[in-house]
Amino acid sequence: MAKAAKSSANQMPDxxxxxxxxxxxxxxxxxxxxxxxxxRPGLNVAVVDAAPADAWQKDNRSSAIAAAACRMLEQLGLWHEVEPQAQAITEMIITDSRTGDPVRPVFLTFDGEVAPGEPFAHMIANRDLNRALRNRAAELGITILQGVGAEGFEVGGGGMDVQLSDGLRLHTRLLVAADGVRSKLRDLAGIKTVRWNYGQSGIVCTVAHERPHHGRAVEHFFPGGPFAILPLKGNRSSLVWAENTQEAERLIHGDEMVFEAELERRFGLELGEIRVEDKPRAWPLGFMLARSFVAPRLALAGDAAHGIHPIAGQGLNLGLKDVAALAETIVEADRLGQDIGALDVLERYQQWRRFDTAQMGVTTDILTKLFSNDVAPLRTARDFGLGLVERLPRLKNFFVKQAAGLTGTTPRLLKGEPL
Structure with a gap:
């Protein structure tokens, strides 16, 4: 086997x-x-990534990390690096109104703790999380071949031969496909998907504002889609703005003053004057679920397995749940002397994750269709439902735990327990 390309973070031994x-x-x-x-330090683990070496450093997006995922990061020995850059979400409020309404009534509020001193979520810049993970991978001796993608594979002989884009062929017992929503490996494995488009695009950008947010996150439900203001360190917030695709394209590619005017109409005046810090970007919003999460010697994880609407802010956290469940499945199988790439072992991971993912997908689909409209009877029904949750502490507490990733059969890492 030839040595890895120079773009790799480490060299792959012959x-x-x-x-x-x-x-x-x-x-x-x-x-x-x-x-x-x-x-399992004794396992040989490597990562290949087709993206250029500096691609992750150019990612200006931020993500909400639920409390369960924070516990996992702490257990893996990297939360201490992430936490100084993370902003705790101390409160969440939800409104439902039209864009031009002078008053936006608050229908639902959530306190930001799942336990004393433990916020139900933090906001973290994607590049800060990626940097911490890369540093921890280096400490553990994990080889990262950057700028090198997996082009194909062949199963046989108790393992899998994987063909890389630089000509290398690697032999592995298990291949984890975490190569995104357009996963080439998923397609090569012949795994079909269920998918549909919402006719919306998600606009993402970061804004600076005059007054402090005090850790408060706000989600406004407008007829065009949800508009989320998520707190970052300092007087800054990350925006996730769902809008009709045609309107989103007009805003993104049109006059900057028009974009800023439409943004200010939705953002409101509570935090004072605002300023867009980076170039807004948009991507189409849809639903996608792989019909199977596994194949012989192959496991799908993250966006390769599922994609949901960001209305509930659970995309990243669904992926980290996959991580926790897959790691626990593999580690337990290895301790028992089982073949970690065998299909019966991987089926345990699928049984653990696929139903939960489908359930979350259905929930976000219903919420998207319920809230992204201006139909009077639906508006009345959803506002009644929000008000009902606000008046029922036990139900509200359930939703907080759901948002924190602490409901259902929770993998050990997400409970902060070692594997």
């Missing part, structure tokens, strides 16, 4: 056979490699 090869160096791919290697 003739090395891997136990786990992860395709994709986003947060799901890196966290999968780190979680497995952290628990």
């Amino acid at each position: 003739e090395q056979k891997l136990d786990v090869l992860v395709a994709g160096a986003g947060y799901v791919g890196l966290a999968s490699a780190v979680a497995i290697k952290h628990a």
Whole structure:
């Protein structure tokens, strides 16, 4: 076997056979490699990623990390690096109104703690999370081949031969496909998907504002789609703005003053004057669920397995749940002397994650269709429902725990327990 390309973070030793090869160096791919290697140092784990070496450093987006995911990051030994850059969400409020309404009544509020001193979520810049994961991977001795993608594979001989874009062929017992919503590996495995488009695009940008947010997150439900203001460090917030696709394209590619005017109409005046810090970007919003999360020697994770509407802010956290469940499945199988790439082992991961993911997908689909309209009877019904949740503490507490990732059959890492 030839040596790795110079773009790799580490050099792949000649003739090395891997136990786990992860395709994709986003947060799901890196966290999968780190979680497995952290628990089973004796396993040979490597990561390949087709993106350029500096691509992750150019990602200006931020994400909400639920309390359960924070516990996992702490257990994996990297939360201490992430926390100084993270902004705790101390409160969440939800409104429902039209864009031009002079008053936006608050229908639902959530306190920001799942336990004393533990916020139900933090906001963190994607590049800060990716950097911390890369540093931890280096500490654990995980090879990262950057700028090198997995082009194909062949199953046989108790493992899988994976063909890389630089001509290398690697042998591994298990291939984890964390290569995104347009996963090439998912398609090569012949795994079909269920998908549909919402006719919306998600506009993302970061804004600076005059007054402090005090850790408060706000989600305004407008007829065109939800508009979320998520607190970042300092007097800054991350925006996730769902809008009709045609209107979103007009705003993104049109006059900057028009964009800023429409943004101010939605953002409101509570935090004073605002200023857009980076170039807004938009991507189409839809639903996607893989019909299977596994195939012989292959496991899908993160966006390769599922994609949902950002209305509930659970996209990243669904991916990290995949990480925790897959790592626990693999580690337990290895301790028992089982073949970690065998289909019966991988089926345990699928049974754990696919129903939960489908359930979250259906929930976000219903919420999207219920709230992204201006139909009077639906508006009355949803506002009544929000008000009912506001008046029922136990139900509200359930939703807080749901947002924190602490409901259902929770993998050990998400409970802050070692594997």
